Amino acid sequence: MILEIKDLWVKAEKRNILKGISMKFEDSKVYGILGPNGSGKTTLTKAIIGIQKISKGKIIFNSKDITKLPPEKRAKLGIYLGFQQTPELEISLQSLLFAIDGEKAEEKIDKLKTFEEELGIDIKRNLTGLSGGEKKKLEIFEFLYMQPKFAILDEPDSGIDIDSFKILVKAIDFARKEFNPTLVIISHYESIFNYIEPNFVYVLKSGVITKSGGKEVIESIKRHGYE
Amino acid sequence: MKVLKGMGMNEEKERKLAEKYLKRLDFEKKESPSGYYLNFNSLNAKDFLKESKVQKMQAQEDSLIFLDNALSTKEKFHKVKKEKFGFDFRKDKFEAFNLAFYKNGVSTKINKDLKLFFISRTSQIVRNFFLIENSNVKIVEFYTGTGFSSVSNRFLIKNSIVEHELISNNSSKSFVQDSFKLESSKLVQRSFIKARKEFNLKAFSFEVLESNVIQKASIINSGSQLWVSNFGKVGEKSSVDINLRGIFSNSSTFFESFLESDKKAKGSDINIEIKGIKEKNAKVFCIPSLSIKNKNCNAKHSFSTTELEKEEVEYLKAKGIDAKAVKKIIKENILRWWKL
Numbered sequence: 001m002i003l004e005i006k007d008l009w010v011k012a013e014k015r016n017i018l019k020g021i022s023m024k025f026e027d028s029k030v031y032g033i034l035g036p037n038g039s040g041k042t043t044l045t046k047a048i049i050g051i052q053k054i055s056k057g058k059i060i061f062n063s064k065d066i067t068k069l070p071p072e073k074r075a076k077l078g079i080y081l082g083f084q085q086t087p088e089l090e091i092s093l094q095s096l097l098f099a100i101d102g103e104k105a106e107e108k109i110d111k112l113k114t115f116e117e118e119l120g121i122d123i124k125r126n127l128t129g130l131s132g133g134e135k136k137k138l139e140i141f142e143f144l145y146m147q148p149k150f151a152i153l154d155e156p157d158s159g160i161d162i163d164s165f166k167i168l169v170k171a172i173d174f175a176r177k178e179f180n181p182t183l184v185i186i187s188h189y190e191s192i193f194n195y196i197e198p199n200f201v202y203v204l205k206s207g208v209i210t211k212s213g214g215k216e217v218i219e220s221i222k223r224h225g226y227e
Numbered sequence: 228m229k230v231l232k233g234m235g236m237n238e239e240k241e242r243k244l245a246e247k248y249l250k251r252l253d254f255e256k257k258e259s260p261s262g263y264y265l266n267f268n269s270l271n272a273k274d275f276l277k278e279s280k281v282q283k284m285q286a287q288e289d290s291l292i293f294l295d296n297a298l299s300t301k302e303k304f305h306k307v308k309k310e311k312f313g314f315d316f317r318k319d320k321f322e323a324f325n326l327a328f329y330k331n332g333v334s335t336k337i338n339k340d341l342k343l344f345f346i347s348r349t350s351q352i353v354r355n356f357f358l359i360e361n362s363n364v365k366i367v368e369f370y371t372g373t374g375f376s377s378v379s380n381r382f383l384i385k386n387s388i389v390e391h392e393l394i395s396n397n398s399s400k401s402f403v404q405d406s407f408k409l410e411s412s413k414l415v416q417r418s419f420i421k422a423r424k425e426f427n428l429k430a431f432s433f434e435v436l437e438s439n440v441i442q443k444a445s446i447i448n449s450g451s452q453l454w455v456s457n458f459g460k461v462g463e464k465s466s467v468d469i470n471l472r473g474i475f476s477n478s479s480t481f482f483e484s485f486l487e488s489d490k491k492a493k494g495s496d497i498n499i500e501i502k503g504i505k506e507k508n509a510k511v512f513c514i515p516s517l518s519i520k521n522k523n524c525n526a527k528h529s530f531s532t533t534e535l536e537k538e539e540v541e542y543l544k545a546k547g548i549d550a551k552a553v554k555k556i557i558k559e560n561i562l563r564w565w566k567l
């Protein structure tokens with residue numbers, strides 16, 4: 001097992017957002033986390049990467065308790081979060097990657113030139129004034145660059161067109177062949193899982209896991225919604 | 228995050244409050260040596276020319292007026308010009324001044340596309356007066372005064388596009404005042420202000436009709452008393468967008484913006500946004516004041532100081548960048564911001 005969440009509670013503004021969640025993620029598997037708006041999905045992703053304060057619970061990564069580890073150290077261990085919404089930053093993705101890896105970044109970027117071209121992105125452009133779709137494409141590129149062991153992609157299909165969606169699927173296939181991470185895909189639509197088949201699915205509603213299981217869970221959501 | 232909202236429309240009350248805060252910030256109120264400080268009603272060509280006894284100068288295409296003692300050789304000047312501002316001596320039409328030599332100021336009429344460049348390292352009072360009509364003009368001012376550099380520029384702009392770049396890097400007292408009167412024009416003003424000690428004052432005033440003003444400034448105050456003022460009258464079919472970013476440490480900074488739209492200013496847009504990073508013993512006070520007299524005018528303002536933007540810090544940390552590097556990246560962004 002690569003990551004385990006034990007009895008996780010998150011409180012914000014006197015309200016419990018996550019209420020005692022426990023989850024297990026195995027090496028190199030694909031997981032889907034589905035849930036309606038406001039169910040706590042993004043809060044969960046932020047808690048895993050370490051930018052959301054938790055009130056109770058534990059997060060274990062590769063048998064190590066990382067609950068109190070700061071986000072930058074979690075990232076260095078190989079945990080990656082593709083944000084649902086990235087902030088406006090007067091810095092380019094290229095500069096960001098150089099800040100992380102120094103000179104080595106150049107070579108790693110060169111290896112991903114094909115994806116840069118296919119995505120139609122300019123990694124030298126500042127992360128400001130970008131559309132939702134453009135930000136998502138840059139996140140796809142960044143995910144491939146980082147080669148994480150455990151990647152959370154928060155609504156990676158949100159705001160991108162059909163052609164970019166195909167490239168997203170291609171990028172995930174490429175990642176699985178190249179560095180084979182554990183993938184956690186968050187969405188409130190089940191359609192993405194027609195293209196990226198999950199090994200296991202969790203359904204989150206009002207801060208608790210209401211369902212979990214294999215592909216049949218998705219079929220159930222298709223038919224009955226989140227009820 | 229500390230947020231101070233505007234305090235209504237009673238200017239007198241706000242001024243009194245400002246005075247009170249200025250005292251608390253240990254500001255010593257000083258008058259401008261030019262005598263024009265915060266008086267944008269004096270933006271009148273006839274009065275100004277009469278009063279200041281300025282010399283007249285006609286900007287000539289393809290000519291170079293080279294009058295700077297700080298850059299005494301042509302090579303040195305060319306190097307600064309190219310490296311700092313990207314001017315190409317062979318291709319660009321431009322004029323270069325050091326108007327600090329003209330104690331009573333210079334009036335320059337520009338009615339053709341031109342680039343102007345002037346640099347000052349002296350301790351003189353400068354008064355420039357620009358009449359820009361039917362032109363596309365770029366003006367670069369560069370002040371690195373070690374003594375008291377005092378500048379007072381007047382711009383009357385009609386049917387023109389003006390790009391105004393102001394770099395003020397003063398190790399001592401400084402005073403900069405620009406007053407613009409625009410008609411059917413566009414002004415983009417970018418500033419970089421670095422204040423290190425003593426008293427610094429930057430005052431910008433506008434009078435805008437059927438025109439657009441965009442102002443962007445990056446400010447570092449690391450030990451001075453800095454006073455930044457924006458005074459503006461926004462007429463119809465106009466927009467004014469003021470955006471300031473600052474880093475404040477061991478210093479006192481006072482921002483005041485008094486923007487006013489009159490009854491006829493239907494469809495005008497006004498925005499004032501000030502964001503800062505406040506560190507070690509810094510005091511920052513802000514009055515973003517809007518006086519809107521037309522219901523169909525869009526106006527907003529915001530002011531915030533924080534140690535660092537929480538969202539940006541979290542994002543960068545989640546990407547594996549440590550706290551020290553995050554701070555450096557965000558600060559560098561603020562410093563580069565004015566040019567973008």
